[in-house]
Amino acid sequence: MSSAVADFDRWIRNDFAHLNTELEEAYFAARTQILLDCAELDGIKQRLMREGAELARRITDSRAMPQDPHMRYELLGSVGYYLGACRRHEIDGAQAAAWPLARLLGSSLGVAPRFVFAHQAFYNRAVRDRFRTFTSLEDERTFITYNALAALAYQRTATSLGRISQLGVSSPLAAYLLQDALTGLDEVLHFSKVLSKQLDTERFFFNIRPYFKPYRVGGVEYRGANAGDFAAINSIDVLLGLCSPYDPFYQAVLAEKYPYMPPEEQALLRTTTATEPLLDAFIRESADGPLTPQLRDNADLFLSVCRRFGAAYAFHHHQLVGPFLKEPATYAPPEQQSDLTASGPPLDVVIENLSRLSDLRAARPRPGATSARASLDKLRELLDATA
Structure with a gap:
């Protein structure tokens, strides 16, 4: 696994899940699907978008695509998690930096360039009892x-x-x-x-x-x-x-x-x-x-x-x-x-x-x-x- 891919995986398993959890707890407390135009939450959303976009861009720029199809499919799931979270929180903008990587991975495997349930279930290695999730809920x-x-x-x-x-x-x-x-x-x-x-x-x-x-x-x-x-x-x-x-x-x-x-x-x-x-x-x-x-x-x-x-x-x-x-x-x-x-x-x-x-x-x-x-x-x- 290249350093760029490893960094993205580490982010998904840690900061990404923590940021989503903060947002979800706020939504749940308000019993609403989403809260918009809230300065504190908007700051969390922007951080999520910015960090994920930069890490995805590093993988694309490094051209260090995994040779193993199984690992490419896992990486597609991680990129999909990021894009799915941006969609969930109605974040627009820099997540487009991940599109080229998602399309490249999807076309190389002959699948839709997004996360699917298989990425959550069977292409999701557990590390210290935890597999990749959107949140820590x-x-x-x-x-x-x-x-x-x-x-x-x-x-x-x-x-x-x-x-x-x-x-x-x-x-x-x-x-x-x-x-x-x-x-x-x-x-x-x-x-x-x-x-x-x-x-x-x-x-x-x-x-x-x-x-x-x-x-x-x-x-x-x-x-x-x-x-x-x-x-x-x-x-x-x-x-x-x-x-x-x-x-x-x-x-x-x-x-x-x-x-x-x-x-x-x-x-x-x-x-x-x-x-x-x-x-x-x-x-x-x-x-x-x-x-x-x-x-x-x-x-x-x-x-x-x-x-x-x-x-x-x-x-x-x-x-x-x-x-x-x-x-x-x-x-x-x-x-x-x-x-x-x-x-x-x-x-x-x-x-x-x-x-x-x-x-x-x-x-x-x-x-x-x-x-x-x-x-x-x-x-x-x-x-x-x-x-």
């Missing part, structure tokens, strides 16, 4: 930790399901993998429940959520970070057969999130259309003759995985998105209603799209949506017919 650490743990559990589930097609759905080894997928989804639900209990609603709304807003790099605005920007949940969608990559709505979901994922996650997402859905494989083999005991046991496990997956995502939608974003947003002043989401569109559009995804993942029939309900019912009928 415990609620921010809680938010990142439990969302990251849920993402790891989704990845465990996706890995297990992805191995089944090589073995066949009637393999005794498939039973082990389906059981492992169930365990992974139990962990997803557990981590989501812990997050819903430990995360303070007001702290999240006033002091954490605002860092996830869209921001500009040069003349282009990039949508905000999303804790779902990983390939695993989409792999599960398609592998189970609950969502179809041929569905125009779901195609748009995949295309929209692609630039906001790490390079290796992008590669995994590209393979989501190449494997036969397990639901189709179970129906095909079950309709081909009398069910063997192993095929029946595996099919029952598969249906349990589908139910658990739908339940885990429904909990997230109803117990996290609703209470922590939708409900507090109703109290925001009218002039701030258009600036509440990380995803660009207005909040009601974002909530509607998430609701549609929740219905797809739970196989709930929905007008105009491609549901797997009929196929799941067909598999159950085949199991009942040979009981």
Whole structure:
């Protein structure tokens, strides 16, 4: 690591977090998203902007770009933290000095030139028990930790399901993998429940959520970070057969999130259309003759995985998105209603799209949506017919 990169990393982990925390405590005391035209706070904002811009410029001027792609991606996250904080505090001006570095890093990796949730979760080395954060607030650490743990559990589930097609759905080894997928989804639900209990609603709304807003790099605005920007949940969608990559709505979901994922996650997402859905494989083999005991046991496990997956995502939608974003947003002043989401569109559009995804993942029939309900019912009928 060059000295310029090391200095920037040290600043992000220390002074940057302290400055943001001072600002957030002032906002929270006033129960407002931001305070403008306050001389004391404006001085802190200007210091944050000035120091970050100078450190980013030193990296660009030194041309000491990390050769390791992993380290370049980490550096992009740090630069993104700085740009995201400037956007959060509505600071204009010298942060443009970081744009050339962000664009260079993004183009070299084939990703959006901003921080994403992967930078907060998995490209975020801990030093003396602390990983990079915007602030030193415990609620921010809680938010990142439990969302990251849920993402790891989704990845465990996706890995297990992805191995089944090589073995066949009637393999005794498939039973082990389906059981492992169930365990992974139990962990997803557990981590989501812990997050819903430990995360303070007001702290999240006033002091954490605002860092996830869209921001500009040069003349282009990039949508905000999303804790779902990983390939695993989409792999599960398609592998189970609950969502179809041929569905125009779901195609748009995949295309929209692609630039906001790490390079290796992008590669995994590209393979989501190449494997036969397990639901189709179970129906095909079950309709081909009398069910063997192993095929029946595996099919029952598969249906349990589908139910658990739908339940885990429904909990997230109803117990996290609703209470922590939708409900507090109703109290925001009218002039701030258009600036509440990380995803660009207005909040009601974002909530509607998430609701549609929740219905797809739970196989709930929905007008105009491609549901797997009929196929799941067909598999159950085949199991009942040979009981």
